[in-house]
Amino acid sequence: MNRLHPLSALTYGLQYGFIWLWIPVFLVVVLAGVFDPVSAAWFPIAAPIGFLLGAAYGVAYYYRFGYEITSDTADVSSGVFARRSREIPYGRIQNVDIRQSVFQRLLGLATVSIETAGGGNTEATLNFVSEDEANRLQSEIRRRTAEAKGRRQERKRDRRAAADADAQADAPTDVEGEHDEYAEPVETDRETVDDATRVPPDPDDVDDHEPAADREPAVGSDPTTHPRKQRLFDLEARELLLYSFTSFRPAAVAAVLFIFFLATDQILEFFVTAAQPFGGPADLETGDTGSYGILSIVSAIISILVTYLLSVAYTFATYYDFRLGRVGEDFVYERGLLQRYSGSIPSEKVQSITVTDNPIQRLIEYAGLWVETAGYGPESNGGSQSAVPLAQHRRVYTFAENLTGVETPKFESPPPIARRRYLVRYSLLAAAFVAVAFGAAYTTAFEGWYFVAVVFLAVPPAAHLRYVNLGYYVGEDHLVIRGGFWRRRTTVIPYYRIQTVSTRRSIFQRRLGIASLVVDTASSRTFFWSPTTIYDIDLEDARDVHRTSRKRLQTALQERAAADDVGLSVDFT
CATH class of the missing domain: 1.10.287 (Helix Hairpins)
Structure with missing residues (x-):
């Protein structure tokens, strides 16, 4: 078993030391109210004892923590008194994320998080390892994950070949001396036989067929071979500034409210001082209705401006030096100024592609591209991760079309x-x-x-x-849904990724003869946002789209089972 970086012992010691510090302090407070011999004067003695016990526990936790990369699993053991051993199969690993704060980057350290498909929490976290060790673990686990997927695909092809061979062996043949000259000739439908004997498709077990010239070196042919990284998109400085100034982060509102909570008196005094040149009150105690109105307007303007600037700074720091590439069949990304992130987006887990823009971005003809994944990511927005934060509108739509293979949609509007x-x-x-x-x-x-x-x-x-920004398109292989004005989303959903399609009608919609069609995928985004919906279309159109989606879902699954197609091209530039 490998151990974490020695600085982890110091970190765990301080962390548990400050946590345990309050345990004896709480006991002294409780016991002092019950027993007279116990006094609050024991605080200076109880607090250091709690800190030392916590620090000792943290150091013991460091020495009892270990990890190892084996041929089949990534093993992590932890716990001082209650031991926990986890063996994480490579076939279940979805993402290996590397996170570095400013402090960690100065010391050459990193935090490694291992995510599994469908998990709601991080499966394993390594705090801290060296930066070189973090990169080694990320590359090694990615390679072994690709090998596990290749073995899974090989077993699946072997099972399908065996099933086809059994079907051919069981097919009726003419036996010498038993031929019926009056029997009608029987014509065997090859596709029917294949459909009957084919192994049911598994959306998680897919293989990407790409041209031989563009194919990565075969993974697993050489244990020391690591797939090379191909760069797909870099966020330029101009695009980063445009993205920062034309988008808004709700986290900025929470930050402003937190600052106001910590320094309420000082902020109110600042508002009063700022409003006085415009006719505001001299102080909060004296003033009339007009001066208080001016104070409210000035305070609102300042609050909005500060919130906007915080949003700009947050977006700039988050997406600074954004890079998107591919390694094998996975998208890989890096971003961050103060805190650096490095992670991956498995192409086989992508459920849908969404192009987003707001009124300002549409005015300057820019948009962003997001992907919805089936699992959880530590730096994702509930399963939604940015593939292209901001680029020219035409370039983004070209990316989306090349990525999914969808034809240029011709949207139909509601009645x-x-x-x-x-x-x-x-x-x-x-x-x-x-x-x-x-x-x-x-x-x-x-x-x-x-x-x-x-x-x-x-x-x-x-x-x-609202009306003109709604639309939908029923393609041969994809369903495209558009909606929203302040943040318009154009979502491309492959039929094989559809989980459920439901027609919903409120009381008012029934009176008007219209309905909404809800298309749900396995993306965890639906837990935080409303599912992709075609709003307020004719009832007959909704039923037709419903039937068409279900029919093409079955067709797409059969085609993917026959071709072992991942359905998504990671080389989309």
């Missing part, structure tokens, strides 16, 4: 009655907003509530923009 539905819906929302303003005017000194009715002017364009 015009759907636009009327959105008009009514947004009108009700505007009416509710005006009603709230009226209630505030009735219970407070707020006047001019009727000016809020200006929100009705936004109803028609909002309904129109």
Whole structure:
């Protein structure tokens, strides 16, 4: 068994030391309230004892932690009192992620996380190993994972060949002396025999057929051979800046709220000072309705600006020096300024491809490309990972078409009655907003509530923009669904990745004769976001798409079983 880097002993010692420090302190507090001999003056003695015990446990944890790369599994053992030994088969490993903070990069250390398919948590984490050891583990596990997949494919082909041979052996043949000259000739349908004897397709067991000139060296032919890395996409400095300034991270809102919670008084004083030149109050205690209104407007503007700048900084630091490549049949990526990430996206786990853009990005003709995977990734957005953060619109759509093999979609829009539905819906929302303003005017000194009715002017364009950005396309091998205005998503779903297709109708949709079609895949993204949906189309169209999707799903699975096709080209440039 290999051990972690010696600095891990110091890290674990400090970590458990500060955790255990509070155990005797808590006991002293509890016992002091029950027994008179126990006094709160024991804190200076109890706290160091707890820290030393925790530090000792952390060092023991380091010495009891070990890992090893064997021929069939990646083994990890841990635990001081309760031991835990994990043998992770290479066939189940989905990603080997390397993470480096600024501190770790200065010391040449890294954290290695091993993810398995379908897992909700990291299967094993190595804190810390040297940077060279992290790269060695990542490369070695990737190589052995590819070997395990190759052996699985070979066994599958052998089983299929044996099944075909048995079918041929069992086929009726003419026996000498028993030929019936009056019998009708029997014509054997080869495809029927193949379908009857074929091993059922396994979406996880696929093989990529690529031209011999572009094929990687055969994995497993030489144990020392590692697949070379081919670069597919680099995020240029101009694209990184555009992406930072034209996207927004919700985490920035949480950061602003956290800062406000820590320094509420200082921030309020800053708001008052900033609002005074524009007619704000001299302080929070004195002022009239107008000055407080100016203070609110100035505070809101400053808060929005700070939140936006934090979002820009976060995006820039996260996607700095973004690189996408391929090793064998996996996408590999690197990114990060303060914290560096290196991970992989298995092509056989990709469920769908999504092109995203917002109004600003559409205005400058840029878009991003995301892939949805079936499993969990430590740095993924619930199964969604960026393959191309931002690039020119035409380039991104070319990537998507080459990656999936989908033909250029010709979108069909919902019927015009759907636009009327959105008009009514947004009108009700505007009416509710005006009603709230009226209630505030009735219970407070707020006047001019009727000016809020200006929100009705936004109803028609909002309904129109939602309508024109909806569309769907039923292709031969893919279903393409588009929707959204502020963050428009165009999702390409291969039929063989569809898990369920369901038609849903609300009370209002039944009255209008329309329906929504929900297309679900195995992507874990559906746990955090709504599934991909074709909204508000004619009921008959929804039923037709439903039937077509189910039929082409079965056809796609049969074709993939016959060809052992991964269905996705990792060489998509």
